[in-house]
Every structure is written in structure tokens, then in C-alpha cells.
Amino acid sequence: MNFTYESLHAVPVTKPGPNNARELRTHQGIPGIERIPSGRLFATWYPGGTTECRENYAMLVVSDDDGQSWTDAVAVVDPPHPDVRAFDAALWLAPNGKLYWFWAQGCGGEDGVPGVLDEIFDGLVGVWYVILENPDEAPEHFRFTAPRRISNGIMLNKPTVLSDGTWALPCSLWSVKSKHRARHESLWPVYGAMMVVSEDEGKSFSLRGTVDVTGIPGGPSFDEHIFLELRDGRIACYIRVRKGVTRSISMDRGRTWSTPVLTDLPGPDSRFFIKRLQSGRILLVTNDSFSTREKLTAFLSEDDGQTWKGSLLLDERNGVSYPNGIQTKEGNIYISYDYNRTKGGYLYLARFTEEDILNGKIGQDSFLQREIDHSRPVP
Numbered sequence: 001m002n003f004t005y006e007s008l009h010a011v012p013v014t015k016p017g018p019n020n021a022r023e024l025r026t027h028q029g030i031p032g033i034e035r036i037p038s039g040r041l042f043a044t045w046y047p048g049g050t051t052e053c054r055e056n057y058a059m060l061v062v063s064d065d066d067g068q069s070w071t072d073a074v075a076v077v078d079p080p081h082p083d084v085r086a087f088d089a090a091l092w093l094a095p096n097g098k099l100y101w102f103w104a105q106g107c108g109g110e111d112g113v114p115g116v117l118d119e120i121f122d123g124l125v126g127v128w129y130v131i132l133e134n135p136d137e138a139p140e141h142f143r144f145t146a147p148r149r150i151s152n153g154i155m156l157n158k159p160t161v162l163s164d165g166t167w168a169l170p171c172s173l174w175s176v177k178s179k180h181r182a183r184h185e186s187l188w189p190v191y192g193a194m195m196v197v198s199e200d201e202g203k204s205f206s207l208r209g210t211v212d213v214t215g216i217p218g219g220p221s222f223d224e225h226i227f228l229e230l231r232d233g234r235i236a237c238y239i240r241v242r243k244g245v246t247r248s249i250s251m252d253r254g255r256t257w258s259t260p261v262l263t264d265l266p267g268p269d270s271r272f273f274i275k276r277l278q279s280g281r282i283l284l285v286t287n288d289s290f291s292t293r294e295k296l297t298a299f300l301s302e303d304d305g306q307t308w309k310g311s312l313l314l315d316e317r318n319g320v321s322y323p324n325g326i327q328t329k330e331g332n333i334y335i336s337y338d339y340n341r342t343k344g345g346y347l348y349l350a351r352f353t354e355e356d357i358l359n360g361k362i363g364q365d366s367f368l369q370r371e372i373d374h375s376r377p378v379p
Contacts, residue, residue, distance in 0.1 A: 029341035054108030123180035345375030
């Protein structure tokens, strides 16, 4: 990796160019999903190169028919500097009705060197966002605000709105060892699973607290944590670790955190999705395995995550991963996920209800494995 602080420079959203053409995308994954009141769906993920590398960029697509068909990329965040990449994007419809598009921005190594930490993590990274000002208009007329950097680290999961209206953003500067960390010591970066908050609906952001994940049995991974406010006012932080999923508790609204404890939730060192539903139940979508990214499954809890009931298998195949989701006012749950990132780059969407989970099968108005996109022609 050739490190440069050019990664701290704002990269505006642009329309896709020749380098973003679908036929050039041979690696893509890590999707996010959102829906606006009109019913329009938005999805984001990052392609570029043949693996995680400096060629990665974030892209945005749209569906106006409930996911039956999708546009190709309508907007991209594609850093012009050859050593800077955009990745781990997220979409979020805030309580104020604004549609946020987040992404991580940092340096990346050469293409073709998969799985090497020092080639994908520059020790600092940064969480950026824009707001899509006119999400109901035709995509060719989309207007985005100027990019804004709000934190070091990465945030690929949605913020959680606490009961007092605070926005809690799960930003993480990984605690995993990287040779690039030492170069940033003068900046005093905070490592760990952070809670970055906004108490004024996005006008300002600040670090409230951090979960120390360094002592987790088996070691920390890439965090990818999610906050969940419990019924008694405590806040739980669920974190990806090498041995599954761990949980930390805050008694003071995220300022301090308990030592993380390994849960019995399945997870093969991969991203999961957890959310409080309108019914008060908690939804968990994860790989129902501790060793393999397979059997992507939805579960429900009625006792704040102490026990789980129901089981809806969304996709049984080896290679499915990284769920992200929403629930509409009508009660429908949408989950996006990826499959076979480097050998087809498939992105899928599922829609189902809480009753479907309890019944263990989908109803007539639900669907599974609806394709959003793929990176190579289907055989």
C-alpha cells in the first residue's frame, strides 16, 4: 500500500463514467438497502478491481417496482487519487426524512492481493456522508450535498436512534494490528467500536464512548457493530468477533461500556444485522453457523435478546453474507445481502414479515432471493 493523506480530501458524488461500467465489475459486495416513503428503493455497495483494493468505489442504484428491476449505477463515489478507495457504504433514512449515503474512505493496496490486512486498512480511514436532496426525482437529476467527514474509521451499519432522539453511529477504527497505525500517532486516533453521536439531527457529531475489544477471546475482528437500546434504557452493542458475536452494555447512554462478553449467537466472523422492530421484538439476521458463511437466517426475540424464536432461512448457499435491512411502516422487512463476491458478485433482496419468521416460511406477498445485480453475465 502506498499511503497518502489525500484520503482525507473530500470526493464529491459524480455520475458513473466508463471506468464504472458493469462489464468491468469483477468484484462487488457488502450492500446496504433503504426505502423512502414513496416506495422507491435504494441500494449501495462497492465494486472495483478483483478484490478489496485501491480500485474500489461506492455506487448507488434505484428500484421503483419493489426490487423487481434495478437501474445500473446512478451515482458513484470514485476517488480520483490512484491509491485511495471508497468502500463499506451505507444508506439511512433519518427521522427528519433526509436520505444519508455513508461510505468509508482510505488508502488501498494493489489489486490481486486478497485478504492482506495491511493492503486494505491504512490505520485511519474515515467515515464520510452526503445527503440526497431530491430522492423522489429522476436519478439523472439527483442532487447531493458536499461530502462531510465525521469520524475516523468505518461505518457500514445504520445509525440507531435512541429514545431521547440522539443518533448513535456505529463507527469503528479497527483494533486489529496494522503496520500503518504508527504513522498516525500524532493524530491521537481512538481505536475500537465507537459510538459517535449527533444530538442536533446531524448538525454536529462527536465521539461519546468506545468499546474496548482488544481482550475478546479469540481476538477482535472488523467490529461491524450495531447499537440496540434495551427496554430498561441500557444500550447494548453487538460486535463481530472471530469466534462469533460479542455484546457490551452501557449504563450511561454510551459513555462507558462493560467488558464485551461472547454470546451464543451464531456467526462465522462475519457481518450480521440486528434491529428493534415496530412490534417491540428484535430481529436478528445472521449466518446460522459458527464456521461458514452459509444459511443466512432470520430470528426474532421477544425478551430483549435473551432468547430467540422462529427461524426463516433466507438463503442456504455457501458464500452468502453481510445482511443489511429496514422495516417499513406497513411491517415489511427488507434484507439485502451478497453472494460469491469475487465469482459473480451477486446482490440479493428478500422481503418478509415477522409472521413469516414465526411460521418458518414466507407468505404469498413475500419473496426471497430477488436479484439486485451481478458483476458477470449469468451463465
